[in-house]
Amino acid sequence: MTVVCGGTPLEAGAVLCPVCGSGSKPMRHETLQSLIKEDRLPHLLEGYSMCLNQNCPVVYFGREIFYKDDVKVKVWFKETDPTVPVCYCKNVSTKDIIDHVRIKNCCHNLRDIQEHTGANSGKECLIKNPAGT
Template structure:
């Protein structure tokens, strides 16, 4: 995941941790040798960081959060199987290599499906969608 020009700074025997703070510029860090890799040091945008663009959920097939949301809203996807069929996510995956977390993206696909199903309401008569804000309390 680290840019080619920085690969020499990666020590294979060392354990690296992933910073999950969405506001932090640090991506990977090592406690033993105080080695730190920032967002600009990695090859791909890290989806859970605030300014990630594009926001890949499936790195192996470059499926974005928006593509998954669109599959739910526009194509009626309700589960991971639907998302795989509609977007190509999780096909030919090598998650341990391609995903910054080093693991399968299926839990994050499901989380995105849930977010879309919960956060968007469809007006069947008008066939329009509206986003319900998930990050603030309803003031009405």
Template sequence: MKSCCCEIGDSKDCTSVCKECSNTGKPVMEITLKSMVKKPVLEAIGNPEGFYCCETPTCEVVYFNNEQQVYLHKQDVKVRVGIKETENPVPVCYCFGWTQKKIFDQVMQQGHSTAVREISAKIKAGECACEIKNPSGRCCLGSVNKVVKRGLKLYGNK
């Protein structure tokens, strides 16, 4: 049996726990949900408010809402969710089209990646649209940094 915080009577926290993996999700904005979820699925959901995003790589759930008892999976979402994919393409930055492969290829060829610098410059220029392009609705720089670091570890010069 999976443990649930409901059992200890904390119903507030429970709304943010993904029932399929028991991990806590992150709140997702209505605008993100509306632009990420496939139209027929979205129409079937009455109210796009109060959803959470499950970020467990092995969990098939992308968005969930325990109050409405709605669970949306990878196939309900328009884009590939990078964090839940292990085969190419694994999207990392949705606004400017960076994939894990593109970053790894750069590291292999040049010994470093320009991803963070290029993305930061575009964010400064106000060109990013994470809230409607990234399934998490948040800025991708954190995950880009992680992928670059992983790339350096795997393919960089030691």
């Protein structure tokens, strides 16, 4: 199970993914509105959750199930590609961070990484990050 900010999949009453049975994180309608492809977007956006299993192809579920192909961006914890963003606001990937630490040798701590890449400094997570956080 992946740890996603704002997700507490083991709490009482957590909704389980209908495909894999894993825990989930409740989603806000703003995130769904922004990230589900227009041709798949449901009329009612309440009551949806995000599957927190990195191996499950389901991203969001509720009245309908939305798979990775139904979402406009790749979901960082459901992909192994190091170019997928880990910070969607500033479009910073794992590869970008590794390049700054190992190749450019300019970052030695979290503060350096934030200053050099911009990671974790945006304010649009609700509408750009698939987890909404």
